[in-house]
Amino acid sequence: xxxxxxxxxxxxxxxxxxxxxxxxxxxxxxxxxxxxxxxxxxxxxxxxxxxxxxxxxxxxxxxxxxxxxxxxxxxxxxxxxxxxxxxxxxxxxxxxxxxxxxxxxxxxxxxxxxxxxxxxxxxxxxxxxxxxxxxxxxxxxxxxxxxxx
Amino acid sequence: xxxxxxxxxxxxxxxxxxxxxxxxxxxxxxxxxxxxxxxxxxxxxxxxxxxxxxxxxxxxxxxxxxxxxxxxxxxxxxxxxxxxxxxxxxxxxxxxxxxxxxxxxxxxxxxxxxxxxxxxxxxxxxxxxxxxxxxxxxxxxxxxxxxxxxxxxxxxxxxxxxxxxxxxxxxxxxxxxxxxxxxxxxxxxxxxxxxxxxxxxxxxxxxxxxxxxxxxxxxxxxxxxxxxxxxxxxxxxxxxxxxxxxxxxxxxxxxxxxxx
Numbered sequence: 586x587x588x589x590x591x592x593x594x595x596x597x598x599x600x601x602x603x604x605x606x607x608x609x610x611x612x613x614x615x616x617x618x619x620x621x622x623x624x625x626x627x628x629x630x631x632x633x634x635x636x637x638x639x640x641x642x643x644x645x646x647x648x649x650x651x652x653x654x655x656x657x658x659x660x661x662x663x664x665x666x667x668x669x670x671x672x673x674x675x676x677x678x679x680x681x682x683x684x685x686x687x688x689x690x691x692x693x694x695x696x697x698x699x700x701x702x703x704x705x706x707x708x709x710x711x712x713x714x715x716x717x718x719x720x721x722x723x724x725x726x727x728x729x730x731x732x733x734x
Numbered sequence: 735x736x737x738x739x740x741x742x743x744x745x746x747x748x749x750x751x752x753x754x755x756x757x758x759x760x761x762x763x764x765x766x767x768x769x770x771x772x773x774x775x776x777x778x779x780x781x782x783x784x785x786x787x788x789x790x791x792x793x794x795x796x797x798x799x800x801x802x803x804x805x806x807x808x809x810x811x812x813x814x815x816x817x818x819x820x821x822x823x824x825x826x827x828x829x830x831x832x833x834x835x836x837x838x839x840x841x842x843x844x845x846x847x848x849x850x851x852x853x854x855x856x857x858x859x860x861x862x863x864x865x866x867x868x869x870x871x872x873x874x875x876x877x878x879x880x881x882x883x884x885x886x887x888x889x890x891x892x893x894x895x896x897x898x899x900x901x902x903x904x905x906x907x908x909x910x911x912x913x914x915x916x917x918x919x920x921x922x923x924x925x926x927x928x929x930x931x932x933x934x935x936x937x938x939x940x941x942x943x944x945x946x947x948x949x950x951x952x953x954x955x956x957x958x959x960x961x962x963x964x965x966x967x968x969x970x971x972x973x974x975x976x977x978x979x980x981x982x983x984x985x986x987x988x989x990x991x992x993x994x
Contacts, residue, residue: 588775588778588779591778591779591782592775592778594782594786595778595781595782595785595786598781598782598785598786598789598887598890599890601890601894602889602890602891602893602894605890605893605894605896605897606893606932606936608897609829609893609896609897609928609932610928610932612919612923613825613829613897613900613922613923613926613932614923614926614927614928614931614932
């Protein structure tokens, strides 16, 4: 086969490989081409974060408004400190809203839901949620039910 | 009795010696990087032989493996009522594991054995030594393009395998078994991470490509220059490449996906 034909075919082969990589990036792993949304940081302290993991979602009224950056232990209060990145456009969360850990479905993955309060002031970058509600612990629920409380 | 022990010792020494020869061989090949202008047509030709001609087996295997994953996955997941998770199961299995590993095994079987046979035949018909006589370094002219071609073609083949497999899984899951297409793709997109899954699979396929190509070329170069020697070298290529790929896969998976 002529050298030129071979070069063209190998070129098409490499293009097919690159196209496969693009498909894997965009369609399969959902990497979106839009630039990383600018976000601000909020904190929340929980007694029990259950199965909360980084990259989990933060939602308000069912709409995703941010993501969970990290979950760490506060060694002084022995509570879990969750760092969240909230999209800049959601900038008027009332200062007395509470962060609640919910489970999607019965056994699905856990996420943080923000229940709005009524304060006129909004949470700013670096603020901490005033009230929180920890994850539902299935064993505690069952033992409560079994002991008739 | 003493003879048997002696032959065991000789076997061990031979293995170590061949490992050493393969190391020196690799050093010689890597230092002979193909010259950009004159070596490039050789490299392109080898990528054609090694990569493009393996495309048929990779695409067909990928399609069928994806379809089988879809079928088996659906059967198991329907016990838990989570058929919608089939997209993420197929994608993660293919991108993390089956894509790189199965492509490497197919590559070793098809392209690796072809490389070994070709180089072994060149050695048996004294083409390599006559090149040395003429002052052309056979490592640079013959071996290096084939090693680099394997190194370049393997990741491309693995990517194509993964994509075709996911498409096959979609054919079975969505078109045939009736999983809702929207949740198929959205579950997949939310659970497959580009850096952690796709890139790790890509790194694996690069490592496997290097190892398979190296074993294939070395076995050809090092074989006993008779027809029995070439056939034994071809078998050794396929066996050693497969073992190395599976062993390295465990090590890489433990490093990339283990929790430490």
